[in-house]
Each structure stands twice: as structure tokens, then as C-alpha cells.
Amino acid sequence: MLSIYNSLQAWRRFVRGFGLPGVCQCDTMENAFIRMRLAILGFLLSSCLFGQALDEEYRVYGEHPRLFLTSQRLRLLKRERDRDSMRWHQFALLVRAAAQMPEPGFALGLYFAVTGDTAFGKRAADWALGPATDLRQLALVYDWCQPAMNAAQSKALAAKIRRMTEQPLAASVTGRRDRLLAVIATADDEQHSEEGLLRETIQQWWRAGLAPKLASGVTAIPHDQLYALLELMHAIRDSTKIDLREDAPEYFKELPKYQILGNYPAPLAAPENEYRIPVYKGSVEPDVDRAALARAAGLSMVAFDNNAFENQYLQGWLIQDRFMMQGTFGAPYEFLWANPYQPGLSYFQLPVVYHDANRGTLFVRSNWEDEAVWFGLYEGEAQLFQDGKITVLNQSVPAGVNPKPIAVGDASVLLGRSPMHFSVEGGTTLVVGLKARRKYLIETDDEELRELETDRVGTLVLEYPADRMAGVRIVEAKGGSDGT
DSSP, X not given: OHHHHHHHHHXXXXXXXXXXXXXXXXXXXXXXXXXXXXXXXXXXXHHHHHHHHHHOOOOOOOOSOOSSOOHHHHHHHHHHHHTTOHHHHHHHHHHHTTXXXXXXXXXXHHHHHHHOOHHHHHHHHHHHHTTOOOHHHHHHHHHXXXXXXXXXXXXXXXXXXXXXXXXXXXXXXXXXXXXXXXHHHTOOSTXXXXXXXXXXXXXXXXXXXIHHHHHHTSOOOOHHHHHHHHHHHHHHHHHHOOOXXXXXXXXXXXXXXXXXXXXXXXXXXXXXXXXXXXXXXXXXXXXXXXXXXXXXXXXXXXXXXTTOHHHHHHHHHHOOGGGOOOSTTTHHHHHHHOOTTSOOOOGGGSOSEEEETTTTEEEXXXXXXXXXXXXXXXXXXXXXXXXXXXXXXXXXXXXXXXXXXEEETTEEEEEOOSSEXXXXXXXXXXXXXXXXXXXXXXXXXXXXXXXXXXXXXSOEEEEEOTTOOEEEEEEEOTTOOOOO
């Protein structure tokens, strides 16, 4: 607020002292009109700044539950219980059978919040008051299970959570999420001790730190951190009405397509259900818990804004019953976030080529079938997925060798170098592995020479009519320089 006040004073001094060179400030009507217009402009600008500051409240006033379980979401979950839907049936079956849940506080607390069965709320409280150290789950139990705890238990759990929040804050999105959930859940004091962390998270960590990097393409949220970001976004909006997407709108507009095309085509069949496997580096075995969190991130993204056009394709991708999470880890997330009543658009309408030039991310599928060929550029690694196998490709092409194109449906991918020449037969040709942010001359038979610039990681996208057959030559433009 002080900085805005200082800005206002600067505006006032500027307008008061404005004058035309060599002319008295008050000797012409024209000058008076100029000063008046500037004053109005300054007033409007300052009003906007003040309006934003006054609209933003960093205090929590809502009653429990505050985390995720808004009145609208609770109504949906209770309707699922009353109808004994597939998701509720599976989740309730695991909880009532006392299955070994990997996240017992989360599962028991959610069951109690939906059913009001005190026995399960007490079990969640006993778990939280024991040796448990997962701050996120402790916050959820404290927030969701207040009616099942007596005053002494509630006080003891709040004290335990606050002791843990006094530890150094982890630099990861997950660490930030855990701390924020804990502070919001325990925001019951009249001094509003939550205000400091909420303000610092929104203004410094997000607006001055992470959001500009996401908007510029300097960084991206790793798959294993994306769900944590969505939980953080839900918690902040539910408590403060502040939508973090507004600070990086293009990133969040592209995110649903990234969540769809950034998966290998062939699903993984596990005993409990099938999993879409999000792209990962290396050739290790896929992690089904990571896949479950990626699905949970998609479901919570749709829940955050089910009217967003891009999210409706994501809903169509996620809502297939064969991928419904039924295991002890995934079932609580599936029940919490999925909305089977939300219509989705068919992802078959999406292009099979996803290229984010801002970040250099590239995913290409031959089609939308499970047997499709897939190519991806992910965190600097080029991968080819074919016949159920991941092949990490060497992007270094020796001098004098013209690379053979990799056919991915109607698209072709070439590992590039300069100079190079190749033939095209129409469609999309993606040349990867060139120098980042450099200009290249593209010479195509019977066409004028053109100049294109590579993206952040060195990719060129060339589009030709479907029936176009020609030779193409690429050479780096003289005097090209990095655009970074």
C-alpha cells in the first residue's frame, strides 16, 4: 500500500509541475487542457492500482472446511454418495474395509467430511495426533474433521501443525503448497497470522517469481509438481478469491493440451485400472503414483474452471471409465475431483501436433489410437515411442550426414544440423536439434527463399500442402545471434 501511495504522490507532483517548454504553465488554454488530461489519466491509473489492492484480502474468514471442500463440491460428493456411484463405491469400499491407504489422513478425513460418520473422523484425528509428519495431510484432517475432535484434540493438532510450519520452508512447489494448506487450515486466531504467508506467496513467490517465468517460457512446472500447484491454486482462490491464472494466462491456456499430448499413447495396465503415463526422462520403469497424480492434476484443473474451453477437451480425455483410479492411492483423488456430470469435448478434435515455441516443448502423435507412434521433446531430451518402447534419440548429427526423417503419422521429424537438405512429401516437417533462437534460411524447390527463427530449444516447424513434393535446404543465416 505504501508503494501505491508513493506512486500517487509522484503522479501529483508530475501533473502539478507539467508545462510546455518556454511557456508559462498558466498562459495558454492548450496547456491547461493538457494538464487536465494528464491529471485524469493519473487518477484513473491510480484508481486501478488502489482498486486492485483494496480488492485483495489476504486473510481467511471462512468456517471449516476451508480446503477444497466448497459448498458446491460437497454437494456433488454427497450426491455421488447417495447415488452410490462407481467412484464413491470404490472409495468407500477401501475405507470401510480398513485397507492400507498410503495417505490415511486424506482418505479418512474425506470419508468423514462426506458421510459425517464420527468413527472415521476420530480415526483420522488419532492418526494425525500420532507420529504422522505429512504436513499436508495434517492440515486436511484439522480442517475437515473439526466436528469429530474435542477441544483438547483440536488444540493439540493445531499446535503440532504450527510447530511444523516453523521449520524452514522447502523451495519446491510441493513444500510451498504444504505450508500454505497448514496456515489456512489453522487460521483461527484474531491476529490473522495467515496473512503474512498468503501475501508473500501471492505477491513475491508467485507474481514476482514463478508466474513471470511461466509466462516467458523460462520454466515449466514438472509433472510431479503440477498437482501440488493446482491444490495451492484451489486453496488460495477458495480463501481469498484470487485466481493465480491471471498472472500467466497463456501458460494456463496451453496447460490442458500439454496434459493431454504429453502422455505416451499406450496405457499401462495395472491390477486396479489402466493408467495414462505422462512423459518422463530416461528409460526407467513408469511410476504409477506419478501417473495417478498427473490424472489428479487434470481432474482438479477441470474442477478449477469447468467452463474454460480448453478444459473441456481435458475433461473428455479424463472421464473414460477405464482410467478411473481404483487403487488405495488414487481412489481418494478420483472421488474428490472427478465430475462425471460435466460434459467434455472429444479430444479427437485436437491437432496431433503440440508445439509450444515459448518453452520449446514438442509432442507429436501419429493418431489418437493407443498403438500410435509418438515423438516428444521433454526437458531437453528427444524421445520416440513406438511398439510400446521408449527410445531416447541422440540429437547430434555428424557433419556430412543427412538425417532420415522419422515418420509420425502425417508429420515428419528430422534431427537437424546446418547445412542440411532433405525431401518433403507434404504435411508438417519438424526439424529439431538446431541452435536455439537462431535464424535459418529455408530454400524449397520452386519457392522464394525465406527466413525463419528457431524456438527456445532449436526447433523449426515447416508446413507444406498435403500434395507438395519438393527438396528443402536449410542453412544458418549469416550474422545470426541468440535471441535469449
